[in-house]
Amino acid sequence: MTNTKKQLMKGCEAIAEAAIQAGCRYFFGYPITPQNDIPEYMAAQMPKVGGTYLQAESEVAAINMVYGAAGAGARVMTSSSSPGISLKSEGISYVAGAELPCFIVNMMRGGPGLGSIQASQGDYFQATKGGGHGDYKMVVYAPSSVQEAVDLVQEAFDVADTYRIPVMMLADGIIGQMMEPVEFTKKSEGRKLPEKTWAATGWDREKSTRERAVINSLYIEHEELQELNDRLQARYKEIQEKEVKVELYNTEGAEYILCAYGTVARICKSAIALAAKKGIKVGLVRPITVWPFPTKQVHDAIAQKSVKGALVVEISAGQMLEDIKIAVNGEKPVDFLGKPGSIVPTAEEILNKIIELGR
């Protein structure tokens, strides 16, 4: 399916197809709603391209199969939804500690606990602040349309390989379940990917030109563990400098700035149109990478002279809100609209909140 014609596809299936087109040939997963269309698509399509789809006995096993495949040098992915990502979090920490590249999709659903199967943005903290144990980071992409999700997949794999880190796509269940017209035209950004000379593929003690491969996150001497952490932190700093993606919409000279990611950002754009009819100039800052967070861009948009205040909108109790407040650093008032669980705010609610801020 490499034609460039637009076709109507469900988000989950489009992401799976984009992964195959990005050269992913190994998928390990476990059923959970609302992301089942990804493993189902992979089960049908992987055999046709000489790839492997394998249903694991649990999310725990799936991420450890990813660890093994990544350690063997493969381009590999898994996908799940919130409770399943919690189960994978141990493994993600090991992937990060062993400096392995992989791609993970989280189609967020309502929580905590078993929660709901409706869309949510309650896993922002888990994705951007850790989730698993230890000082590690993932690059986290938050698409707001099916097309954008497709376009980010190749980039996600390339970034994972470039920095040898796990990369996550953090999408809400709406992105996964809705159908939109998409085209698969996005090519690699031309990154020169490093060779995987570290992979464990079999070592000949007389003939191999590389060192014996040891894929490992155990550094029992604290000096050695410090070295690993210094290496990781240096990499994260480089990522923060080079890999931030953000959309600034209508922000210049705006009176109010909305901050939102994913599906909610699109509702914000509708609210901005409604506000314009009432003569209120509203802009939107939409992080596309929620880690690395576009701290400077958020600050600069909100700290403008024209801006009276910012409103963060999320399907959560206010998680990205904290990063926005850090970026704004008290220079302007920052308010919040959103509910935890799966209650999606409407454009009218957002407009009313903006009007309320003006009073």
Next chain:
Amino acid sequence: METVFKKTPVLTDAVMHYCPGCGHGIVHRLVAEAIDELGVANKAIAVVPVGCAVFAYRYFNIDSMEAAHGRAPAVATGIKRVNPDNVVFTYQGDGDLASIGTAEIVHAAHRGEKITTIFINNAIYGMTGGQMAPTTLVGQKTTTSPYGRDKEHCGSPIRIAEMLATIEGSAYIERVAVNSPGNIIKAKKAIKKAFETQLAGKGFSLVEVLSNCPTNWGMSPAESMKWLEENMIPYYPLGVKKEV
């Protein structure tokens, strides 16, 4: 002078961290010799556990991966599916395999995963300081069964080899012991057979090795070998449990 025995080059020269008299060193040598004799060192991948053998990647002179506690069979699955020509084995203890990792080992066997597992059963958690394992014998005292294992309270010891032998996807399952020269020779044969099963693409293979833990059993090495023979072997009978 004629050389009648030398260390296999599939073991590194690193000094092992195991306690004096521990069976791990013996089993490491048997595994490495089997790999060497089969001529597959250049395509062998070791997946090592969390437990006493956590540093095994320092000792096996082949490409290696360290797995999270209990997850070695899943990691090995990922490796084998990517490079089916690799000879992939996991080396796991009884806490790792028979407690936290039961789902992974059962399903690796169930899928008929073409990997080999070397399972060390010494009836105790060694690395963490002698706690009760699923394989701890009834009445056996450990730091978390200080009055002896009570089966009414925490069940009877689990027989992994027999359990996995009932699974359709397992191709070769044998239990051996390393308590005497004769049994060590048999253990070596079993380990080699398990790797041959993998090389022949027949399915999942596992060798359960009854071993000792003098430190945490509170015995001398000689006493521990005697205890193994008198207490473990009667409950965990040796022999081939499955062969296809």
